[in-house]
Amino acid sequence: MSTGLELLQHALHAADHPVLNVTDVTRLYGERIGCADVSFKLWPGEVLGIVGESGSGKSTLLRCLAGLDRPSSGCVMLDDEGMTLDLHGLSEQQRRALMRRSMGIVHQNPRDGLRMDVSAGGNVGERLMDRGERHYGKIRSVASDWLRRVEIDPARIDDLPRQFSGGMQQRLQIARVLVSEPKLVFMDEPTGGLDVSVQAKLLDLLRSLVRQLNIAAVIVTHDLAVARLLTDRLMVMKGGCVVEQGLTDQVLDDPQHAYTQLLTSAVLS
Secondary structure, eight states, X not given: OOOHHHHHHHHHHHXXXXXXXXXXXXXXXXXXXXXXXXXXXXXXXXXXXXXXXXXXXXXXXXXXXXXXXXXXXXXXEEEETTEEEEGGGSOHHHHHHHHHHTEEEEOSSGGGTSOTTSOHHHHXXXXXXXXXXXXXXXXXXXXXXXHHHTTOOGGGTTSOGGGSOHHHHHHHHHHHHHTTOOSEEEEESTTTTSOHHHHHHHHHHHHHHHHHHTOEEEEEESOHHHHHHHOSEEEEEETTEEEEEEEHHHHHHSOOSHHHHHHHHHHHO
């Protein structure tokens, strides 16, 4: 009998090639292990969550996957418009072009992903210009539409991000990243530091947009409720290693590894 994970993977495999193919990625800092021997495939439209406590290696792994850090060993292969690219074999210029064209990062602190001295519309419009759009009227129209989609009043298109609340800044960062409809998005604690009520609304927004755009995503979070709401599949990390993985509901409802059991029991207690 096929497991739920096997059925999901079969459906995704039949649809396309993997967007991301990660093989034995290890990142060392001297003798300290950031992450070790991590392998997985990510398919179009699939959302993978990476969970674990602080220091588990999840943020180190995300930086390697996004091309921000170079692994000590292993490889990250990306499918881009029918071409298979070795992410860490590209030049810095090529990686930047790839980020503008096919990838995006939603940072925990929106100030890391926004230009604070540029208007809300300008922040969104820059991504369109990176894709080659030059018609000012069209750029402004699309930016206005995306502000509406992330539930920011389009009348504030000329306001600076510093005039927005933290939750609105995060919404603006999401609009900036998703406006170019990247095939792959990385999210690092996308609701971290926000009030609970703001988190709930932002999570609903993220879930809706990711599904509408059929984006493949990797989400790092310490919050299992966020993982349950947003992800299809879950990897649990401890000490830089993946100790358990599977369909999100299966991992959270029937954890097999003692560490995962500890994480889930801490949430329930």
